[in-house]
Amino acid sequence: MRSIDVAERRARLGVRHRLAAAGRTDDVAEIVRSLVVLHATDPATVFLSVGARSHTVDPTHVEKALYDDRALLRLLAMRRTMFVAPVELLPVLQASCANALADKQRRTYSKFIEKAGVVDGDVRAWLADVEDETHQALLARGAATGAQLSKDVPRLRTQVDPAPDKAYSRPTSITTWVLVILGVEGRIVRGRPNGSWASSQYTWSPMESWLPQGVAIIPADEARAELVRQWLYTFGPAPITDIKWWTGWTLGEVRKALAQLDVVEVDLDGGTSLLLADDQEPVVAPEPWAALLPALDPTPMGWQSRDWYLGPHAPTLFDRNGNVGPTIWWNGRIVGGWAQRKDGEIAYRILEDVGSDAETHIAAEATRTAEWFGEVRAIPRFRTPLERELTT
Numbered sequence: 001m002r003s004i005d006v007a008e009r010r011a012r013l014g015v016r017h018r019l020a021a022a023g024r025t026d027d028v029a030e031i032v033r034s035l036v037v038l039h040a041t042d043p044a045t046v047f048l049s050v051g052a053r054s055h056t057v058d059p060t061h062v063e064k065a066l067y068d069d070r071a072l073l074r075l076l077a078m079r080r081t082m083f084v085a086p087v088e089l090l091p092v093l094q095a096s097c098a099n100a101l102a103d104k105q106r107r108t109y110s111k112f113i114e115k116a117g118v119v120d121g122d123v124r125a126w127l128a129d130v131e132d133e134t135h136q137a138l139l140a141r142g143a144a145t146g147a148q149l150s151k152d153v154p155r156l157r158t159q160v161d162p163a164p165d166k167a168y169s170r171p172t173s174i175t176t177w178v179l180v181i182l183g184v185e186g187r188i189v190r191g192r193p194n195g196s197w198a199s200s201q202y203t204w205s206p207m208e209s210w211l212p213q214g215v216a217i218i219p220a221d222e223a224r225a226e227l228v229r230q231w232l233y234t235f236g237p238a239p240i241t242d243i244k245w246w247t248g249w250t251l252g253e254v255r256k257a258l259a260q261l262d263v264v265e266v267d268l269d270g271g272t273s274l275l276l277a278d279d280q281e282p283v284v285a286p287e288p289w290a291a292l293l294p295a296l297d298p299t300p301m302g303w304q305s306r307d308w309y310l311g312p313h314a315p316t317l318f319d320r321n322g323n324v325g326p327t328i329w330w331n332g333r334i335v336g337g338w339a340q341r342k343d344g345e346i347a348y349r350i351l352e353d354v355g356s357d358a359e360t361h362i363a364a365e366a367t368r369t370a371e372w373f374g375e376v377r378a379i380p381r382f383r384t385p386l387e388r389e390l391t392t
Helices: 006-016 028-034 043-051 059-068 087-116 123-141 146-152 175-184 220-235 240-247 251-259 356-373 385-390
Strands: 072-076 082-086 188-193 202-206 263-268 271-276 290-293 327-330 333-340 346-350
Touching: 006 220, 028 043, 028 059, 028 072, 028 082, 043 059, 043 356, 059 072, 059 188, 072 087, 072 175, 072 188, 082 087, 087 123, 087 175, 087 220, 123 146, 123 175, 123 202, 146 175, 175 188, 220 240, 220 251, 220 271, 240 251, 290 356, 327 356, 333 356, 333 385, 346 356, 346 385
Parallel strands: none
Antiparallel strands: 072 082, 188 202, 263 271, 290 327, 327 333, 333 346
């Protein structure tokens, strides 16, 4: 059995995740492919994750890849989380994750509408009709906000209280629900936001304007196998529990996907993990590197078992729900955290002794990060203890 230690695992991370200097590139779409997908719950994460892995890319290059070249797109997928993905991966994500999510969301919203008693007759049929009408309205406009579509489709303004027995619940229109369903079904896509690159006020576009031929249909089992294959190349070796956590699938679904792949078991610090059979060659450690990664970056959020790169820093750098804040990396492990202050300064704290060479590299990355932000100020959506402390 091939044995892989922590040092080699960190070397693989530096190379495969394009964090070491030699692996960085100015090809935005290629950066995203290298990570399978980028976390996009916080809009700024997408841009900062690309910036940390590039040489001269700035936010306009990311916007071009997203909204002009349309080589990337946003969608809900694994664990009902928002991601930015390469367009060629969309059929895989659609079949492996999004289709099931669409069914689940439609059932949930239908129950809310039915319980509210605001629709006579078959609620599912009524909701499907509203979805079709909304899609047609968006096709007619070309691009629109939810507010604009609710003017075109009056039934989107239907008010529903999702939890009438709860004091905190308030009636809301079904506009967002319908747009979520259409989005996870692959019928519409989030377009350019109103405001800066850190804004989450998106317009919507019909999928036909991004992919005129529509989303290719592939079997769900085939799609799951391909997604696991890509994940293992980027994040492997790893235990099956990490794959289950990252995908959000059942253990049975993960095992079924793995059965379609040529994988091997490897010894990972005394435990058994999985690796693609054709990916067993040792990875040479890159030159020393530092990186400032944003909140929810796909690297720290790529594994459930994090001790090998996180060490004792979880209480400081993660919130109570498991969301990571901005982190400082040195040679494949987290050694500190950072934050952007109101004046644009990048404040940071190194949480362990890393030596003067590391401190020099980290300072240079902090300067580069401040230049990337420019005049934009972006507070992470999920605040963590150290990030809050550094901004007070």
